[in-house]
Amino acid sequence: MADSPAPSSAIASIAAVEAGLAAQGYIASRQIATAVYLSQAIDKPILVEGPAGVGKTELAKAIAAWRGLKMIRLQCYEGLDEAKALYEWKYAKQLLYTQILKDKLGEVLGGAQTLHAALGQLHDFGDVFFSKEFVEPRPLLQALLEPNGCVLLIDEIDKSDAEFESLLLEILSDFQVTIPELGSIAAAKPPTVILTSNSERNLGDALKRRCLHLHIGFPEQRLEERIVESRVPGISQTLRRQLVAFIHDIRTLDLKKQPSVSETIDWARVLVLLQAAELGHEVVKDTLNVLLKYESDIEVALPQVTTFVAKAQRQNIFG
Amino acid sequence: MQENLHRFFRAARGAGVHVSPAESIDAMRAVASIGVADRTVLRDTMLLTLAKSEDEKKALGACFDLFFAHVDPAQAEEKDDAAQDTASNAAQAAPPSGQPAGGETNAELGPLAQMLLAQNTADISAAIANASSAVGLSEIRYFTQRGLFSSRMLETMGIQRLRDDLDTLTETNPALAERLQTGLDGLRDTVRDTVAQALALYGREETENLRHEILRNAQLSRIEPRQVAAMRALIRQIARRLRERYSKPRKRQRRGHLDVRRTLRRNAAWGSVPFLTAWKRRHRDRPKIVALCDVSGSVARVSDFFLLLIHSLHDVVSDVRSFAFSGHLIEVSEILEQKSAEEAMAEIMHKVGFGSSDYGSSLVDFEKQFMASVTPQTTVIVLGDARSNKLDPRADILKAISERAKRVVWLNPEGRVTWGWGDSEMPRYQTFCNVVRPCATAQQLERAVSDIVSAYQ
Numbered sequence: 087m088a089d090s091p092a093p094s095s096a097i098a099s100i101a102a103v104e105a106g107l108a109a110q111g112y113i114a115s116r117q118i119a120t121a122v123y124l125s126q127a128i129d130k131p132i133l134v135e136g137p138a139g140v141g142k143t144e145l146a147k148a149i150a151a152w153r154g155l156k157m158i159r160l161q162c163y164e165g166l167d168e169a170k171a172l173y174e175w176k177y178a179k180q181l182l183y184t185q186i187l188k189d190k191l192g193e194v195l196g197g198a199q200t201l202h203a204a205l206g207q208l209h210d211f212g213d214v215f216f217s218k219e220f221v222e223p224r225p226l227l228q229a230l231l232e233p234n235g236c237v238l239l240i241d242e243i244d245k246s247d248a249e250f251e252s253l254l255l256e257i258l259s260d261f262q263v264t265i266p267e268l269g270s271i272a273a274a275k276p277p278t279v280i281l282t283s284n285s286e287r288n289l290g291d292a293l294k295r296r297c298l299h300l301h302i303g304f305p306e307q308r309l310e311e312r313i314v315e316s317r318v319p320g321i322s323q324t325l326r327r328q329l330v331a332f333i334h335d336i337r338t339l340d341l342k343k344q345p346s347v348s349e350t351i352d353w354a355r356v357l358v359l360l361q362a363a364e365l366g367h368e369v370v371k372d373t374l375n376v377l378l379k380y381e382s383d384i385e386v387a388l389p390q391v392t393t394f395v396a397k398a399q400r401q402n403i404f405g
Numbered sequence: 406m407q408e409n410l411h412r413f414f415r416a417a418r419g420a421g422v423h424v425s426p427a428e429s430i431d432a433m434r435a436v437a438s439i440g441v442a443d444r445t446v447l448r449d450t451m452l453l454t455l456a457k458s459e460d461e462k463k464a465l466g467a468c469f470d471l472f473f474a475h476v477d478p479a480q481a482e483e484k485d486d487a488a489q490d491t492a493s494n495a496a497q498a499a500p501p502s503g504q505p506a507g508g509e510t511n512a513e514l515g516p517l518a519q520m521l522l523a524q525n526t527a528d529i530s531a532a533i534a535n536a537s538s539a540v541g542l543s544e545i546r547y548f549t550q551r552g553l554f555s556s557r558m559l560e561t562m563g564i565q566r567l568r569d570d571l572d573t574l575t576e577t578n579p580a581l582a583e584r585l586q587t588g589l590d591g592l593r594d595t596v597r598d599t600v601a602q603a604l605a606l607y608g609r610e611e612t613e614n615l616r617h618e619i620l621r622n623a624q625l626s627r628i629e630p631r632q633v634a635a636m637r638a639l640i641r642q643i644a645r646r647l648r649e650r651y652s653k654p655r656k657r658q659r660r661g662h663l664d665v666r667r668t669l670r671r672n673a674a675w676g677s678v679p680f681l682t683a684w685k686r687r688h689r690d691r692p693k694i695v696a697l698c699d700v701s702g703s704v705a706r707v708s709d710f711f712l713l714l715i716h717s718l719h720d721v722v723s724d725v726r727s728f729a730f731s732g733h734l735i736e737v738s739e740i741l742e743q744k745s746a747e748e749a750m751a752e753i754m755h756k757v758g759f760g761s762s763d764y765g766s767s768l769v770d771f772e773k774q775f776m777a778s779v780t781p782q783t784t785v786i787v788l789g790d791a792r793s794n795k796l797d798p799r800a801d802i803l804k805a806i807s808e809r810a811k812r813v814v815w816l817n818p819e820g821r822v823t824w825g826w827g828d829s830e831m832p833r834y835q836t837f838c839n840v841v842r843p844c845a846t847a848q849q850l851e852r853a854v855s856d857i858v859s860a861y862q
Binding site: 100116117120121123124127128130135291294295298299300301 | 423425427428431434435438439445446449450452453454456457458459462
């Protein structure tokens with residue numbers, strides 16, 4: 087483990103986390119940085135909750151890039167089970183090998199006089215067909231087998247079934263899994279685990295207890311400006327200010343789906359492409375569909391556009 | 406610090422945050438690695454390790470601010486020099502405004518009086534903190550205990566001696582006595598505030614429980630308008646509890662009965678040698694509910710809460726259709742699903758409410774338009790007092806419904822004794838119901854709905 091200096095070194099401080107993530111283009115709030123630092127300090131997974139598009143998945147990617155670790159992603163969905171998440175026996179390979187070794191087995195067992203003796207000889211071979219060679223590791227097991235550690239992202243855990251949660255418990259608290267034929271497999275180096283959830287259903291207490299609970303909401307205006315600055319380099323300061331102020335106003339409306347950070351960034355890119363120098367009444371109306379994803383939301387927002395644009399423009403003078 | 410953290414965990418539990426021992430250990434470890442120097446970081450750390458939902462985060466954040474708002478004795482010691490500064494400031498400020506004579510007579514006075522006259526805020530707050538731990542202030546649970554704890558704390562601090570001092574001083578040095586009296590009043594205020602704060606920190610849970618207990622057993626039809634919001638919250642809580650209890654997986658394996666068809670199909674790949682066995686499963690139905698609610702007069706409020714409860718059970722109940730009636734009957738499922746509880750009820754009331762109830766014609770309406778919604782899996786719930794103003798009750802329609810449905814449950818907000826008296830048609834309807842029960846309080850409501858849902862398990 088000593089031969090890989092960067093990944094194995096501990097994180098020095100919360101400020102170091104902030105700087106490291108910022109270098110990867112992820113502007114973290116103080117709370118996010120604290121969570122990342124703590125997860126490292128006391129070896130706990132982080133459970134990230136929050137609305138869609140606030141950068142829950144991005145966080146894992148940024149940590150992986152910053153620490154120079156491999157990222158292993160497990161996308162959860164309804165019906166996800168052990169065979170797809172943890173490990174599977176390579177059934178076809180096992181079958182193929184028994185067919186190929188048929189003659190060999192015949193030879194080996196040929197010497198046995200009685201059925202009993204043949205059985206005894208078979209037992210001597212042990213579990214050749216249930217050894218590590220025949221195990222197909224799935225994301226969770228892969229993460230444990232990674233020699234330098236890795237970032238394990240368990241995405242949208244709320245989409246999976248309650249049974250799957252229980253399966254995760256052993257991995258999350260002890261960083262090991264038990265395969266009945268092989269015994270327990272412990273992690274070479276505990277992975278950094280990030281679980282994300284959109285709160286579609288309530289997660290079990292047992293799972294929550296094992297995690298640090300981080301809620302990422304919509305960022306404050308200043309923070310969001312910094313995020314846009316880092317993600318959309320070509321944007322002018324004036325436009326950036328106005329755009330973020332406008333989006334914050336939009337979020338005060340009663341909408342089906344609030345625009346989140348990813349939409350802010352998309353919109354900023356669109357505006358840069360359209361070469362808008364500042365937020366104008368017309369350009370906003372034309373591009374509102376980038377920001378709002380439902381027809382009914384656009385209808386709610388349209389009458390307010392003029393007011394909000396005017397407000398955003400004033401923002402620039404005083405801000 | 407450890408002691409302080411323990412007290413904070415207890416306060417957090419009081420604020421409704423579920424802090425298990427394992428979580429408190431995590432928090433301790435986190436604090437150990439992060440230090441206590443930066444309060445915002447400490448706050449973030451607590452929110453990360455202890456709170457497990459957004460609501461909990463809010464509650465815990467408020468609790469944290471409240472808890473660390475008052476000066477801890479430990480912190481007062483840690484920030485010794487800071488306290489010294491304020492003390493010396495106070496000392497400098499005191500002589501010009503106060504009387505220089507203060508120092509001379511002090512020797513005869515008790516320690517508390519001296520402290521008050523010196524106006525040493527750090528010492529006073531330390532004394533208050535000592536007194537509060539001596540009387541076990543963190544054990545406070547009910548607001549009625551405030552007076553008791555305040556007087557106990559003052560006694561511990563030596564108010565008896567202070568009173569004696571005050572008496573002697575009134576004779577010898579009235580001016581000084583006046584100052585002392587002002588100091589004492591200030592002290593009383595501070596102690597009262599400390600106790601109030603402790604109650605806010607530690608007593609919240611118990612007070613809440615007590616209030617809930619009263620609310621659960623209050624007559625739904627007679628609660629005051631200001632309690633409606635609290636009652637709605639309570640109903641939501643009940644709904645959550647029922648959801649947790651009954652939304653368990655609906656497939657239970659029943660070992661012992663081989664499902665031959667599925668086994669053969671599954672093993673077709675290897676010539677139907679049954680390597681893998683499939684067992685018969687028993688499927689549990691989700692409850693299907695048809696609710697008929699009387700929204701006339703005094704029953705309206707109970708119907709309101711009942712509909713709120715039934716419609717917040719969507720995880721457990723697959724299909725609910727609700728109908729409201731007084732003079733005639735309409736379907737209200739959509740209104741309830743699309744609008745907030747308050748708006749929906751207002752609209753329902755606007756459409757059918759407040760008429761004089763006519764069970765007969767409402768049942769006719771139901772038979773004409775919605776009879777098809779009753780299937781052999783359906784539980785039909787009727788909520789009403791069965792007071793039909795001497796009109797034809799049409800119990801024959803209820804009989805027809807009961808023949809089609811799995812069960813008919815009648816919930817009556819009136820007590821059993823009044824059934825059959827006056828214009829109550831309860832006895833005639835009763836014959837066609839599987840279950841009849843009074844349902845006047847939140848507790849009875851919970852039990853009734855719980856029974857209905859558990860009949861499907």
